[in-house]
Amino acid sequence: MRNLASLVFTAGLAFLLLVIAAQLGFGEPPMRVGGAILEQAPAEVGAANIVTAVLLGYRGIDTLGELSILFAAATATGLVLVRGRKDCGHGTSDPPGGFILRTGADLLFPLLLVVGFYIILHGHLTPGGGFQGGVILAAAFFVLVLARPGADGSGGTSHTAIAFIEGLAGAGFIAIGLWSLWDGGEFLAPLLGKGVMGELLSAGTLPLLSLAVGLKVGAELAGLMTQLAEQPAGPQHPHPQAEDRGS
Amino acid sequence: MQLPALPLPALPALPLPGALTPLDLLFAAAAATLLLALLLGRWRMAGPLMVMGYGVQFWLLLETGTLRGEPMTAAMRFEILGHALGWRYDALSWFFAMITIGAGFVSAWYAGGGWQGLYRSQGHGPRLFHVALAANVLSMLLLVGSGDFLSLFIGWELVSWASFLLMAVAGGIAAQAALRYVTYAFAGAMAVLGALVLIYGVTGSFSYADFAAAVPTITNGQLWVLVALLVGGFGVKLGLIPLHLWQAPAYAETPGPGSAFLGAISARMGLYAIVVVFVALVGIGRLVQMEIPYTFISARELLCWIAALTIIFPTYTALQQHDARYLLAWHGIGQGGYMLLGLLVGTANGSAGGLLHVFNYAITQAALLMAVFAVMYRTGTADLNKLGGLFTRMPITFVVLLIGIISLAGLPPMAGFVSKWLVYRSLIAAEMPFLFVASVIGTLGTILSVYKLIHNIFLGQLRLEHEQVREAPVSLLAPMLGLSTVIFLAGVFPGPALSWVAEVQRALGLEVISYTLGGVESPQGSIDMVWLVGVLFAGFGVGALVFYGFGGKSKRVHQLDNYAGGHFLTADVRYHYSDNFYAGLMHLIGGLYKGGFRWLEGTVTSTVDMLSFSTVGVYRYVQPTLFLLAAAAVMLAWVVL
Amino acid sequence: MIPDVDLDLQTLFALVMVALVLVSAVLVLILDNMISAVAASGVVSLGVAVLFVLLHAPDVAMTEAVVGAGLSGVVLALGLRRLGLWQLDATDTSPERRGGKPDA
Amino acid sequence: MSAMGPDSLSFVVVMYVGAFGLLVIGAIGMVMSNHLFRMVLALVIAEAGANLLLVLSGWRDGALAPILGTHAADVPMVDPVPQVLVLTAIVIGVGVQALAVSVLLKIHRIYGTLDVRALRRHLELDICRDAGMAPEGSREAPAGERPLPPPIPVADALRTAATDQTGATS
Amino acid sequence: MTGLFSISQGHSVLPVVLPLLAAFLMQPLGRVARPLALLLGPATLALSAYLLIRLWLAYGDAPYALAIGGFAPPLGITFYVDRLALLFATAVPVLTLLFWSRGEDDADPLRRDAVMLLLAAAATGLALSGDLFNIYVFYELVAVASFGLVTLRATGAAYIATVRYLLLSALGSVLALVGIAIVYLQTGTLSLAQLAMLAPDALQNPLGLAPFALLLIGFGVKAELFPVNTWVPEVYATAPTRISALLAGLVSKLAVIVVVRLLVLAFDGTGATQLMLALGALGFVTGELAAWRARDLNRMLAYSSIGQLGLVFVGFSLGGTAGMLAGLALVLHHLIIKSALFALATRWRGALARLTGAARSAPVSAGLVVLFALSLIGVPPLPGFWAKLLLVLGLVELSTPLALGALALVLLGSAVEANYLFRLVVRLYARPDDASTPALPKPKLLDFGVASAAGVLLLAATVSVVPVSGWLRGVADQAADRAAYIDTVFPTTLVQSGAR
Structure with missing residues (x-):
């Protein structure tokens, strides 16, 4: 009965959404705010990539909110996972990766770091920015953990380092915002001039902000994935399937 | 019956002490008695003190002279959220107030005497009893003095909660009976609130005069709704036939003089309210005109037969x-x-x-x-x-x-x-x-x-x-x-x-x-x-x-110095x-x-029980997201179509 | 940046991608084996990333690709590993293993 | 419909169908599946659908990406604001999924199952035990508060049965 | 920081930003100087409370808009600060401080304090923000923070309740996102002020009401709206009682205030109010009926809070200043009482059967429960009565068949509410028959303090009902005034350019 009811309701919802979609304007949205931003962004913020201009300039507090959402999720995961780990310590974590994975990880790590930082620093020029670069950095560190899980499955990543980077990067972001507030302007107002459009050192504080975002996201997600990796495999009561060797 | 409109000068919320009428002094005395009971309740001499309190109230009531003189409006008047709230005494209020204070006086006198020792030995403190009694008297004085529908409802609620306090003082069975009373009383109060608000919808204000003026224009249908709600609401207190099951256990289980007080006056507050609304404002004549179609019974006959x-x-x-x-x-x-x-x-x-x-x-x-x-x-x-x-x-x-x-x-x-x-x-x-x-x-x-x-x-x-x-x-x-x-x-x-x-x-x-x-x-x-x-x-x-004079030949003998059917009487x-x-x-x-009314009460309780069982089922459903989806679909359908 | 060679080619390409995405979305729900379901959700993310490119939103496409296929794929796979559902062949048909396929 | 001719109309229609399709499939998956992990996957799909719709709301026919320098300055550009919103929405989605997976892990460790129906019963039993009362409908707390007859322990029943014979025969 | 002393309007962003800063610094500081980190949380909240009170004193009367980042209103994000926003923004740090968990569960204190700070920051943001997507982000932050906090007791039941609540809230957020997409498609803007200006023509048609329905469901999850509040009893029964107090007392109110701002600014006049009226009345009745069967205190309070919030929705759906006044009165009244009741529940958690004769060992707490029960059901001199009277009068003035039906449901629901509340009161004062009822845990001083402070506040409001209602009417008039909102955000000089 439950499935029938859910099918009926979902079909109804789909039909209604399509009815609404039919009445919506196709392909020519009323570019009120969007149009104004497209015109004023190069002048006011001076970033080539207008999306980053909006992301870190016009809607800066949204990004701060989103940053803190990711931080909240990581901390909540820490709250949930870290607690129980101490008591059942038998960390039958995965076996160390095969030869190919280990050499591949060693080769990939530096490359990933370069690509990550490139994307972060050029956030205001080319597509990309703090979040994408941060995830790539996290992937870089996690590849090492996958290659050599080590005894407790954390592959030697020190959580204190992660905590420090995460905390200071977040604080950096807010410090830049407060600095502009203290400087008489508004919170998160762009500072340090516009620079030359298209140059690396253009668009004032935007690169600094995206660097802070990148570092914070990178550290957070690396910590998150490592915490997940450190969990003992399988449910408490032994499961026939737990011992077989995954690839 | 024309209760004159309340003269409402733009008085500040709390009047100056100078303009206190004897009516305010009466309310103040009642409040003072309550305070006295609260503070000195445990003291052995509390009984006589309370009796003196009720005596003072009785004297102040006579001072108001509203029995034969013209009605007196209390200086205590509020203007809350745009609704006027005032109290006034006329002969009707005087009559009920006199009985209330008299009953309070006698009950306090009875409670102050030997009965206090027995009550104390049963493990109850007399303080709470005296507080409950004084609270009852104060709330009843406020109720009978209500000058508009809002103060009527406020007085009504205070009376029902004060009598709950008096009933539940002894605990145990009395508390259970009191709980049953509260359910009846509060359901009745909600009916009364519904009726008052409908009256507000019709007349646009809570004052008696506006309602009295609007009665001729109200249609019979609306008046029937008012009759049903108000007689139902006030009838709970009076114990009219379908709503009377709570009264006997509640009044009987109340400790000693409390039961005497409740039995004497508490139920009559329902009568006072019915008198104010139906006899004074709506008028018996109007009730006679409200015919039930296809039958010869009018509203009045129906109420008479209920009585x-x-x-x-x-x-x-x-x-x-x-x-x-x-x-x-x-x-x-x-x-x-x-x-x-x-x-x-x-x-x-x-x-x-x-x-x-x-x-x-x-x-x-x-x-x-x-x-x-x-x-x-x-x-x-x-x-x-x-x-x-x-x-x-x-x-x-x-x-x-x-x-x-x-x-x-x-x-x-x-x-x-x-x-x-x-x-x-x-x-x-x-x-x-x-x-x-x-x-x-x-x-x-x-x-x-x-x-x-x-x-x-x-x-x-x-x-x-x-x-x-x-x-x-x-x-x-x-x-x-x-x-x-x-x-x-x-x-x-x-x-x-x-x-x-x-x-x-x-x-x-x-x-x-x-x-x-x-x-x-x-x-x-x-x-x-x-x-x-x-x-x-x-x-x-x-x-x-x-x-x-002529007989007087009877001789007093012990009850067992007797015989019946040829046998001597023995004590066992x-x-x-x-x-x-x-x-x-x-x-x-x-x-x-057959316990028809108990069965009626049973059906109401079991329907509420069944409804709540199904609603708890809703809250414990396996898949909560289904409700979210259903709500989205229904609301969109309602909006778009 | 795909040159605007021919509008209907773009529409045709969009049609193919949307079809791919929808099919893999349905597969996520139907597949017994949880690993393939996670893989299917990866495909959905990548498909949507391509759609974003078609809609001239490169930033969003990169984020969706990196975060959708990369991060959520890794997190879900790790979750499977730790839940003991990492089970390649679908021989064992106990409901626990089949991941409670919707019995519509 | 814009002056771009009929085919651009079909592009947008395809996109809308894709967006709403994903949303509906995600919704169906979440509501109908009995396994929590599959519900999380369905959530991923629903969020992808919503993001697609959001980007679509900023799409303009014939407009290019809002990155200056890659094309002439005066070319009409797509509305950048929805893209920022989607960036935030994607990251929020990931955060919520990571948290969901970690909580699923703990549930699996404690109860060993992820079936919604079984977990629903476990939840009710645990809440009642945590509150220190018998779960509803059990012997100690019959649903309608009607007291059940006291249980006849098997041993006594046998003994009484035995005494009945002896009583009857003697 | 010279700005600390001479408060300026720009500082009204600080109550949102400072707790975030403290949350980020919590982990690094924890590793450097642990005791200092444990004090960081309460200190930041006290500072933001102080700032808000200074703001209230300095700029309390006239509402003002604050453009974040210095960008002009329609483009950038604006914070709109009027008395309603200040009232709730100040309530956030104060209540978070009062319900600051003092380590009774063995969770990692640093992480728990960080998440509490995030919750406080996001809640303040919700109250102040004036941008639709910004509200969505803060709402999502509140949601994720509450997921984290609800699992603090680390029992199996807590995890199940959290995951069900998480999935429900996430699906709700997806629908809200779809709603925002449709709004953006139609009006092209996200700033509430510009939405208010465009609403008469863009959002009045049925197509305008669809996004409101979706947003109502999205935000309704947290605001305990009828069909989507199935998570409430499970979560409040398994979460730590102080967290439930914070969630039930404060956070659900903020979600309601957000929905009301949307209603007043962008979607009034449409059929939206009937939608809310119906759902609110249904929520009230189901809440009270379910509470009638509850057998443990936390779930009873949870169902009762569902009921009361249903009443709040009915209040706000009356429309105009009367509806706003009724809704506000109900919201503030419920905020005080529910927080206090949950504060008492920290001691009386668990089955109601264990509370027989609890009045003997805790006379003041039992007295407070009686006071709160009387005010909840609306016994005259107490403020609960005036709030309910405003609601009922509003319903009669509306006098559509739906409104009269809602009136009947409200009155019947109150009767059921009186029954189960006073069943608890009679149980508290009953003489315990068997001495085996376990002794109740010793009360925590601060929780007892919170409850008695709420009791004193209630009595003070009873005595001074006239001035309090006057002040509340002022807040309601200001909040319900659309034109004032538009003029403050777009000072007349900019109107032409804004509404191009």
């Missing part, structure tokens, strides 16, 4: 009770029917009978309950099957109970007779024979049950364990005897009581009864109690003369049957008692 049923059913339930307190509590419901019936007849005699019965029955119920509690004080139980023959040990309590049951049954020398006679007379004069027959059946039931009451307690064989029982202490006897003399005097000289009732009728705009010191002088029927009682006592006098054999007193009658009419 008649309220007289019959509880009285015959009282027959079956084996606990004296429950018997009297069930009678409380029955007598309420008389008062409503009298007022609904609307003629001079009828409404006078109804209003007088409020006073008469208040003093009768208080005296009877105090007598029963005196018996409980001495013997520890009020169970009719465990008592008997206390006439020899507690003669004064016997006399008080005797006077009380005579008045309750409505027999001549006592006060109850006058008001019941007026109600009967008005029923006959208003051509309502079937209602007259119903009320006479009610009186028959009353007579039977009161006889059971006095027989099982005082007459018959004295039990072994009650040999050493002594008369109740003087501190209990004094208020009982005081009340008995009032009952007797109100019976012999109904003039003063009738004068109050006449003033109330004038305030309500009804036809005023023409009264004399001895009774009533009117074309529909006249009676002169002084002459009647004189003849009665002349008869007694002749009988006593003959008995003592019961010759005095008190269990299942009216077996024959019950066999005859037992079929009517």
Whole structure:
């Protein structure tokens, strides 16, 4: 009965959404705010990539909110996972990766770091920015953990380092915002001039902000994935399937 | 009936102390008594102090002089959220306030005396009792003085919660009965709130005058809704027939003088509210015009028949009770029917009978309950099957109970007779024979049950364990005897009581009864109690003369110095049957008692139980996201289509 | 940056991608084996990333690709590993293993 | 419909169908599946659908990406604001999924199952035990508060049965 | 920081930003100087409370708009600060401080304090923000933070309740996102002020009401709206009682205030109010009926809070200043009482059967329960009555068949509410029959303090009902005034350019 009811309701919802979609304007949205931003962004913020201009300039507090959402999720995961780990310590974590994975990880790590930082620093020029670069950095560190899980499955990543980077990067972001507030302007107002459009050192504080975002996201997600990796495999009561060797 | 509009000068919220009218002083005195009870309740001398408090209130009430003078508006007036809130006293309020304070005075006097020791030994502190009593009196004074619908509702809520406090003071069974009462009372209060708000919707304000002016324009349909809601809401307190199940256990289980106070006046607050709304504002005439289609019954007849049923059913339930307190509590419901019936007849005699019965029955119920509690004080139980023959040990309590049951049954020398006679007379004069027959059946039931009451307690064989029982202490006897003399005097000289009732009728705009010191002088029927009682006592006098003068040969012997059927009496054999007193009658009419109303209450409770079971099912559903999806689909459908 | 060679080619390409995405979305719900379901959700993310490119939103496309296929793929796979559902062949048909396929 | 001719209309229609399709499939998956992990996957799909719709709301026919320098300055550009919103929405989605997976892990460790129906019963039993009362409908707390007859322990029943014979025979 | 002393309007961003800063610094500081880190949380909240009170004193009367980042209103994000926003923004740090968990569960204190700070920051943001997507982000932050906090007791039941709540809230957020997409498609803007200007023509048609329905469901999850509040009893029964107090008392109110701002600014006049009226009345009745069967205190309070919030929705759906006043009165009244009741529940958690005769060992707490029960059901002198009177009068003035039906449901629901509340009161004062009922845990001083402070506040409001209602009317008039909102955000000089 439950499935029938859910099918009926979902079909109804789909039909209604399509009815609404039919009445919506196709392909020519009323570019009120969007149009104004497209015109004023190069002048006011001076970033080539207008999306980053909006992301870190016009809607800066949204990004701060989103940053803190990711931080909240990581901390909540820490709250949930870290607690129980101490008591059942038998960390039958995965076996160390095969030869190919280990050499591949060693080769990939530096490359990933370069690509990550490139994307972060050029956030205001080319597509990309703090979040994408941060995830790539996290992937870089996690590849090492996958290659050599080590005894407790954390592959030697020190959580204190992660905590420090995460905390200071977040604080950096807010410090830049407060600095502009203290400087008489508004919170998160762009500072340090516009620079030359298209140059690396253009668009004032935007690169600094995206660097802070990148570092914070990178550290957070690396910590998150490592915490997940450190969990003992399988449910408490032994499961026939737990011992077989995954690839 | 035109209660003049409240003169509402733009007074600041709290008036200056200088402009305090005696009415404000009355409220202040009532609040002071409450405070006194709160602070000094545990002190041994708290009882007399409280009595003094009620005395001061009584004196201040007389000071307001609103019985005969023009109505007085309290300086205490509020303007909250745009609604005016004021209090005023007229003759009607004076009458009910007088009875309230009188009942409070007598109860406090009774509680202050010997009864306090017994109550303390049962592990309860008297402080909470005195606080509850004082809170009840204060809230009732506020209710009867309400100047507009908002203060009426506020007073109504305060009264129902204060009586909950008084009922729940003893805890245990009383608390359960009080909880049942609160459910009834609050459902009733919500009905009243619904009605008041509908009135606000129609007239745009809470004042009586606007409603009185708008009554002719209100359609019958709307008025029927108001009647249903308001009579239902106020009827809960009065104990009208379908809503009466809570009253007997709640009033009976309340400790001692509290039960006397509740029995005397608390239920009559429902009557006051019905009088204010239907007799004063809507008017009996308008009720007569509200015909139920396809039947000849009008709203008034319907209410009269509800009142008649309220007289019959509880009285015959009282027959079956084996606990004296429950018997009297069930009678409380029955007598309420008389008062409503009298007022609904609307003629001079009828409404006078109804209003007088409020006073008469208040003093009768208080005296009877105090007598029963005196018996409980001495013997520890009020169970009719465990008592008997206390006439020899507690003669004064016997006399008080005797006077009380005579008045309750409505027999001549006592006060109850006058008001019941007026109600009967008005029923006959208003051509309502079937209602007259119903009320006479009610009186028959009353007579039977009161006889059971006095027989099982005082007459018959004295039990072994009650040999050493002594008369109740003087501190209990004094208020009982005081009340008995009032009952007797109100019976012999109904003039003063009738004068109050006449003033109330004038305030309500009804036809005023023409009264004399001895009774009533009117074309529909006249009676002169002084002459009647004189003849009665002349008869007694002749009988006593003959008995003592010529006879007087009786010799007092011990109850067991006797023989029956050739056998000598022994102490362990019961010759005095008190269990299942009216077996024959019950066999005859037992079929009517299937507990119809209990079944009605059961259905309501089980529907609520079933509904809540299904709603909890909703909240424990396996897949909560289904509801979210369903809500989205339904809301979009409602919006788009 | 795909040159605007021909509008209907773009529409055709969009049609193919949307079809791919919808099919893999349905597969996520139907497949017994949890690993393939996670893989299917990866495909959905990548498909949507391509759609974003078609809609001229490169930033969003990169984020969706990196975060959708990369991060959520890794997190879900790790979750499977730790839940003991990492089970390649679907021989064992106990409901626990089949991941409670919707019995519509 | 813009002056771009009929085919651009079909592009947008395809996109809308894709967006709403994903949303509906995600919704169906979440509601109908009995396994918590599959519900999380369905959530991923629903969020992808919503993001697609959000980007679509900023799409303009014939407009290019809002990155200056890659094309002439005066070419009409797509509305950048929805893209920022989607960036935030994607990251929020990941955060919520990571938290969901970690909580699923703990549930699996404690109860060993992820079936919604079984977990629903476990939840009710645990709440009642945590509150220190018998779960509803059990012997100690019958659903309708109607007291059940006391249980006849098997041993006594046998013994009474035995005594009945002896009683009957003697 | 010279700005600390001479408060300026720009500082009204600080109550949102400072707790975030403290949350980020919590982990690094924890590793450097642990005791200092444990004090960081309460200190930041006290500072933001101080700032808000200074703001209230300095700029309390006239509302003002604050453009974040210095960008002009329609483009950038604006914070709109009027008395309603200040009232709730100040309530957030104060209540979070009062319900600051003092380590009774063994969770990692640093992480728990960080998540509490995030919750406080996001809640303040919700109250102040004036941009639709910004509200969505803060709402999501509140949601994720509450997921984290609800699992603090680390029992199996807590995890199940959290995951069910998480999935429900996430699906709700997806629908809200779809709603925002449709709004953006139609009006092209996200700033509430510009939405208010465009609403008469763009959002009045049924197509305008669809996004409101979706947003109502999205935000309704947290605001305990009828069909989507199935998570409430499970979560409040398994979460730590102080967290439940914070969630029930404060956070659900903020979600309601957000929905009301949307209703007043962008979607009034449409059929939206009937939608809310119906759902609110249904929520009230189901809440009270379910509470009638609850057998443990936390779930009873949870169902009662569902009921009361249903009443709040009915209040706000009356529309105009009357509706706003009724809704506000109900919201504030419920905020005080529910927080206090949950504060008492920290001691009386668990089955109601265990509370028999609890009044003997805790007379003041039992007295407070009686006071709160009386005010909840609306017994006259107490403020609960005036709030309910405003609601009922509003319903009668609306006098559509739906409104009269809702009136009947509200009155019947109150009768059921009186029954189960006073069943608890009678149980508290009953004489414990068997001495075996376990002794109740010793009360925590601060929780007892919170409850008695709420009791004193209630009595003070009873005595001074006239001035309090006058002040509340002022807040309601200001909040319900659309034109004032538009003028403050777009000072007349900019109107032409803004509404191009």
